[in-house]
Amino acid sequence: MEIFLALAEELHFARTAERLLVSQARVSQTIKKLERRFGTALFERTSRRVALTPVGRRLRDDIGPAFLRIQEGIARATEAGRGVAGPLHVGFSGALQGDLVLSVQAALRTGNPECEVRLHEVPEGDPYGPLRSAEVDLAIVRFPVSEPDLTAGPVLISDAVMLAVPARHRLARRDAVGEGDLAGESVLPAGSLQETLARVGAGHGVHPVPSQTAVYQTRPTIAFVPYPDAPPAEFGAVWRTAADNARIRAFVAAAAALVRTEGGPAQVCGACRADAIRPAPR
Template structure:
């Protein structure tokens, strides 16, 4: 049975009046009659006794009502409970990200979340890896989108959301800048600027000490963030 058939039948079983049922369901009396007749043809028995002055349930109609009503009421209660639970979602949801492309994805998700839960605002924090993990540990944010690997013993790692090709950033005058691509072996050509405030696993993944062919990679200056954990970029959705 379709939902509208169940609702029409139960409404008529309660009202026992076609016009009142139609008004209650915001449909025409003819639509109520058509729906009931279709149900009766499907079941193979009359569900209502109807005259010009009287509408009553038949034994088959009472049996159908008694079987459908508890289940329908349970469904209605579940929907009401979930709706109420969603309406109670309020406050501030804080999330962090460590790269601009992650921030764009998170901003889109925050917009969707805010439209579904208007009583809850979303605050986004752009930070370095170290500051983002620190904020997560301090519960300043509830989740962080960060580049893998994330191997922190007290941090639960979720699924991969998206992936991008790795890029090597060099000055415009650098010999590698004129090439369309570079390999990990090219890291042995000149000193490699490394990042501060990252985990050991992250540093080994992005700033290795040797190439795949075992050539040594010289590490140069250490790059640090120009902002502190108290001045990281923040957005509100």
């Protein structure tokens, strides 16, 4: 069935053989055996193209998901037997999250040198896409996460929220702002961080951001004002439930241990956020 499903995807005998590391004759013989078994053609073949017949499409749709689950089960069993050895691709979309991943990478290397953590920046607007496409095994994303196919770990970062306002805005020199101060203000919807900050700087509105933004994204056109009424921005690890393995669990455990040693999620890289919560100069 692996050969059938690969050919159903590639629709090319030579590419299918190359992908599966078998001969083209093996691919052709296997398909012919299946067609004799089912008593009907699964593919239409001409000198120029290969296409699935209606029966072939139905067979692909019926067995494809089940075969994928079998492959994932085999992969999980293999990972469990292998332990934590091998690469772990970790995604992040913010500077503080990246700093945390680097710290966990160093800690994990000490106890599990055979686990190789590789960092990948993921888009803020689509943090789950790289997980679902298997580009990354795990990602540090903003919570909460309510996705049925994903598992969320513990909160690793809890960051106070600030209000990003234009530098000449009436709130720019406040020590803090509250909910009442936003009356009549244009609060920009969430988007990519760079686009949102550019719009704030241009005077299009205001936007709440984690305090780390005031440290890593300073610019003369924006002031960041403490916003204590807003709940903290929380970040943690998330991964595909079906792809859970020993490396992911080792990384999450090492991250949780590191956070505990730093005094909890609100203290992770505290020095990186201390400047952010100081009042704007008068």
